[in-house]
Amino acid sequence: MPVGQIVKAISGFYYVRTDGGDMLQCRARGVFKFDKKKLTPLVGDIVEFEKTGQNEGVVTSVQPRRNELIRPPIANVDQAVVVCSLRQPRFQQMPVDRFLVHGEREGLDLVIVLTKRDLLKNNGEIERISAIYRPAGYKVIATSVVTGEGMDELKAVLAGKVSVFAGQSGVGKSSLLNHLLPGMQLLTGQVSKKIARGRHTTRTVELLPMETNGQVADTPGFSQLTFQGFEPTELGDYFPEIRERAPECRFRGCLHTGEPGCAVKAALEQQEIDEKRYQNYTQFLAEIKDALARRY
Ligand SMILES: Nc1nc2c(ncn2[C@@H]2O[C@H](COP(=O)(O)OP(=O)(O)O)[C@@H](O)[C@H]2O)c(=O)[nH]1
Ligand SMILES: [Mg+2]
Ligand SMILES: [Zn+2]
Known part of the structure; x- marks a missing residue:
């Protein structure tokens, strides 16, 4: 049976990218189970499918997952990019450490991306932050979508992996993705609050392919990370x-x-x-x- 990957899920439809690069709109057939637990297909899942039409098909089985994130709902993620801005808003360590802990627990590769480098006059703040995280083993990349600084290094880190972008609202996640995926035109901060809110509720996770063979998920961001279930x-x-x-x-x-x-x-x-x-x-x-x- 042919194998593909779910790259988007909208109201009961799963969009499966096939090995050949085609996109099929699929329904799921039957009940999928692992370890006796009922399972709903997720974006990122590797699935078997049957073609039922030119651009249509049925998902018939889901392969075991390497991991599974709840917020955003996505499976088989390699890496989380923890995004924080240097200015507007200024860098805050607590949410970064929170993201890192959750990423470590999921077994993800982690990289810290500092945004809006162009708003700083010197390297002092970047050096201060790097001195906190590099000894812990994390790569720190300072970027700006205005000057393009750090973008090649970021691309290199994303190559060949499935990455999610984590970070608070307004730090520049969508701007980074627009820069990495020209032609995508994801909405950035300029949209009115009202539209942004309406949009947020309907937002779905989507895996977007990059030229470098990697994939990135544009996600609504990780909010309210609690430590429920931790020992x-x-x-x-x-x-x-x-x-x-x-x-x-x-x-x-x-x-x-x-x-x-x-x-x-x-x-x-x-x-x-x-x-x-x-x-x-x-x-x-x-x-x-x-x-x-x-x-x-
Ligand atoms: N000066 C500067 N502004 C940026 C940069 N990246 C993003 N911004 C601005 O920061 C605001 C929030 O960006 P957005 O990408 O929507 O953040 P998101 O909420 O994390 O997706 C927008 O007004 C962007 O134009 C940057 O590198 N430099
Ligand atoms: Mg955004
Ligand atoms: Zn001790």
């Missing part, structure tokens, strides 16, 4: 600079909040770990414990 002991795994040092802690299951012989606290005191990153770790830990306490 306190797993959080450290999602901070690479903590994960790396945790095996040296005296106690297994160390939460790095004052236990004796904690290697993470020691590294923090040596200023090998960024203080704000650690603060956000403890903040997220408190949120996790809080959510658990309210469950009982």
Whole structure:
């Protein structure tokens, strides 16, 4: 049976791109299940299909997923691009760390893209942010769609992968995608609030092909990322600079909040770990414990 990929889903129709590059409008047949759980096809799914007409078909099975994001609803993602602006609005670390933790949990490759480089006079802010994230192993790319700076580096990072763009409203996600996908003309910030709101509710996820063989998803952005379902002991795994040092802690299951012989606290005191990153770790830990306490 031929195999394709769902690249868009709208009200019960799945748009399947075939190996040959054709686009078929498909319905799904029957109930798909994995591990006894009912499953709805998602954008990003690799599926088997039958052709029923020139541009029409039926999805007959869904292949097992490598991963599955809930917001945006998309499967088989390789990478999340965490987008934040340097100015307008100015850089905020907390939402970035929140995105990174969720991305790490999903096993995604992660890259931080700083936008609106043209609004800065010097490199001070970029160096400050890079000094926080590069020691944790994250690539930081400063970009501007006005000057084109950083866009080649970003293209290189997106090549051959399925990437989603995460970031708060107004940081420049759609502008980046318009730059990467000329001819797409996604709506950017200039649209009126009213249109933007109306649009948001009808927005669907779509995987867009790039020249470099990669695919990007234009998504409404990740909002309200909570830590529901997290265990306190797993959080450290999602901070690479903590994960790396945790095996040296005296106690297994160390939460790095004052236990004796904690290697993470020691590294923090040596200023090998960024203080704000650690603060956000403890903040997220408190949120996790809080959510658990309210469950009982
Ligand atoms: N100066 C400057 N403005 C930008 C840049 N990228 C985006 N913007 C502006 O920032 C605003 C929000 O951009 P948009 O792409 O809609 O952000 P989104 O909400 O993350 O999709 C718009 O007014 C854009 O014109 C940039 O590189 N430089
Ligand atoms: Mg946008
Ligand atoms: Zn520890």
